[in-house]
Amino acid sequence: MTGRVRLLPSGPGxxxxxxxxxxxxxxxxxxxxxxxxxxxxxxxxAARTLLVVVDPASLxxxxxxxxxxxxxxxxxxxxxxxxxxxxxxxxVVEVDYRGDDLADTADLLGLxxxxxVGRHVATEWRVAFIGFAPxxxxxMADDWPFDVPRLDVARTRVxxxxxxxxxxxxxxxPRESPGGxxxxxxxxATLWDxxxxxxxxxxxxxxxxxxxxxx
Amino acid sequence: MTxxxxxxxxxxxxxxxxxxxxxxxxxxxxxxLDRGALALANRLVGxxxxxxxxxxxxxxxxxxxxxxxxxxxxxxxxxxxVGGRPAWPYRAHRVRAGEVLELGTAERGLRxxxxxxxxxxxxxxxxxxxxxxxxxxxxxPVRAGRVLRVGAEPxxxxxxxxxxxxxxxxxxxxxxxxxxxPRADWVTDVALAALYESPWRLSASAxxxxxxxxxxxxxxxxxxxxxxxxxVAGGIQVTGAGVPTVLLADxxxxxxxxxxxxxxxxxxxxLAQARPGQELRFRxxx
Numbered sequence: 001m002t003g004r005v006r007l008l009p010s011g012p013g014x015x016x017x018x019x020x021x022x023x024x025x026x027x028x029x030x031x032x033x034x035x036x037x038x039x040x041x042x043x044x045x046a047a048r049t050l051l052v053v054v055d056p057a058s059l060x061x062x063x064x065x066x067x068x069x070x071x072x073x074x075x076x077x078x079x080x081x082x083x084x085x086x087x088x089x090x091x092v093v094e095v096d097y098r099g100d101d102l103a104d105t106a107d108l109l110g111l112x113x114x115x116x117v118g119r120h121v122a123t124e125w126r127v128a129f130i131g132f133a134p135x136x137x138x139x140m141a142d143d144w145p146f147d148v149p150r151l152d153v154a155r156t157r158v159x160x161x162x163x164x165x166x167x168x169x170x171x172x173x174p175r176e177s178p179g180g181x182x183x184x185x186x187x188x189a190t191l192w193d194x195x196x197x198x199x200x201x202x203x204x205x206x207x208x209x210x211x212x213x214x215x
Numbered sequence: 216m217t218x219x220x221x222x223x224x225x226x227x228x229x230x231x232x233x234x235x236x237x238x239x240x241x242x243x244x245x246x247x248l249d250r251g252a253l254a255l256a257n258r259l260v261g262x263x264x265x266x267x268x269x270x271x272x273x274x275x276x277x278x279x280x281x282x283x284x285x286x287x288x289x290x291x292x293x294x295x296x297v298g299g300r301p302a303w304p305y306r307a308h309r310v311r312a313g314e315v316l317e318l319g320t321a322e323r324g325l326r327x328x329x330x331x332x333x334x335x336x337x338x339x340x341x342x343x344x345x346x347x348x349x350x351x352x353x354x355x356p357v358r359a360g361r362v363l364r365v366g367a368e369p370x371x372x373x374x375x376x377x378x379x380x381x382x383x384x385x386x387x388x389x390x391x392x393x394x395x396x397p398r399a400d401w402v403t404d405v406a407l408a409a410l411y412e413s414p415w416r417l418s419a420s421a422x423x424x425x426x427x428x429x430x431x432x433x434x435x436x437x438x439x440x441x442x443x444x445x446x447v448a449g450g451i452q453v454t455g456a457g458v459p460t461v462l463l464a465d466x467x468x469x470x471x472x473x474x475x476x477x478x479x480x481x482x483x484x485x486l487a488q489a490r491p492g493q494e495l496r497f498r499x500x501x
Contacts, residue, residue: 008397011477014447016397044238044445046469051445053238131443131469134241134350194340194352200240 005072007065008049013041015052015061017068022128022140022168025050030205031071040064045129045204047138090124090207093172095163096214099183101151105165109146117212119144120184125170125208130200135174135192137202144168154180161187163210170210172202217282217365219331222315226272227357228423229335230328232265234343234352238468244448245347245464248423248487249326252290256330259287259307261371266334267344269357271327274320282312284365285332285373290488291324292383305381307373324384324488332373336366348423349465384488388414391482392500393451398441398473402453406433410451410459410476411497419491423465425452426486428495432457433475443469449478461486 005028008016019025025045032043032052039059044051054064097117106116125139148165155178158164162173164181173179174192191201202208221227230253233246247253247270254264269276274293280286288295288304295302298314304327310316318327337344337354346353357363399407409431418427433453446452450462452472461478462470463486478486479500489495 009395009477010397010474011394011447011449012480016444018397042236042239044468046445047442049442049444051238051447053236053447129469130239130241131467132241134352136241198240199237199242199341204239 005069007068010051012056012061013054015054015065015068017050017052017072018048019050019072020048022047023142026126026128026205028072031074032068033205035067035071037064037067046131047129088206090209091201092209092211093163093187093189093201094213095121095185095187095210097185097212098214099163099185101164101182102184105148105182105184108148116184119146120170121210121212123210125210127202127204127206127208128169129204130202133174133177135200135202137171137191137200137204137208139170139202139208140168144170148182150180151182154178158183159186161189161191163187174200217280217284217333219278219280219284219335219363219365221276221278221357221359221361221363223275223277224271224357224359224361225275227276228270228346228348229267229337229354229357229363230270230345231267231334231343233345233464234341237341238445241468242341242350242352243347243464243466243468245343245345245350245353245423247328247345248464249290249328249484251484252326252328252488253330255305256287256289256328257334258374259289259305259376260285260330260332261373262330262332262334262369266330266366266369267337268328268330268335271318271329273325274318274327276318276327276329278316280310280312280314280316280331280365284310286310286316287330288318288327289330290326290328290384291321292381293321293323293327294319303381304383306376323386325490326487331365333366333368336364347465349467384485388494388496389485389489390496390498391486392479393497394477394479394500396451396474396476397444399475401435401437401441401473402457402475403434403436406435406457407475409433411499415495415497417489417491417493417495421489421491423463425463425466426461426489428459428461430459433459435473437473441471441473443471444474446470446474447477449480449483450474451476451478463487
């Protein structure tokens, strides 16, 4: 990542770090999490950026910037070694693949519905970041080649547990909400529970596998 | 256990100092919009700064306590009555069991922060009793008829003050300090200068999620779509049409509009007290 990381100002308590790709965000987040000094409040990933949130009383943002630069500029293999094993075993999410958009989406991609489901369950996904709603994980994978357009008209009501595709991501709705992702199935997994620790089943960095269930 | 029975409520929310550190799970910080006012009201009745109180927008609030209790109001400035007697904001008051506590229409500022000695004891969610209006987390909005439990007496006594700690919000223009934002180069230099030089007005649509600003359109220098980025409280995002909005406590944790400047944390309490239509001005934060 050397030379390709940009540090952007985000106030006295945060630093926005821009990297070339979503995969770089995941890698940098892991490496930073493995070496975080006191005073780091949290690391918030998004599509191409990572927000490093600090308590400026114990870790000034300039000091945090030096730490981020040092980690980002260390050799890729050293960074990977420092972060290895930090994302734990895969979370398995059981899905009934009878989503309303499965056939149309498979058609768009030039696949049979069975082939699309086969690719979806064969893929090892990573949680890149959470957005849109508490616990709504954006999942990505190096070997997922599909770029799926969002629906032209978003649904006003998507049920909780709906599993969908949009752009290069897969995701699942933690609760009923409006949404424009193409729905390929549905899960009964509890994706968000404020009383659980952690409250999000699919937290950033976790590895996720889908398993087909039902008829 | 002391309880507060709400008899009249317009827009009233339970708020403490929020739930920091959970944005990576999609949860914003939330918490009182005027954090300093909640901390002050709490101190006036001997509570820790982060005890939960009520955030009352504009007024129209009436409640009865079923036991003697200490209360204090900070933030907005307006007519306050305890047992029918006029009472000053920014001071601790002893309310007797059965007496009515009333907050009339604010004359200055927008949000009263009401602290009750012992704090409002609603069940915490993710470590906080704050209502997040976007995510729908925390205690339900407070309506007339709701009975709120008051927590146990804190260790600290009610402090004796020999002078008022009253700083009512200004009636005229409100000046806010700005820091550089991550995407300052996504608007033109002319637009960035206009942000500092133009008078702005707070939109009537401003809420706890964001405060839209009315003024000149800020021309975008980059019109590309920005992949969603994590947000901070105070971030000023600019839409494709050039409309700036200050992101606040209940904001989405990621957003796809470029953030061109950031309202410094010390100025956010003042913004929380600005009323719709009130003039806002920006200066460079030190």
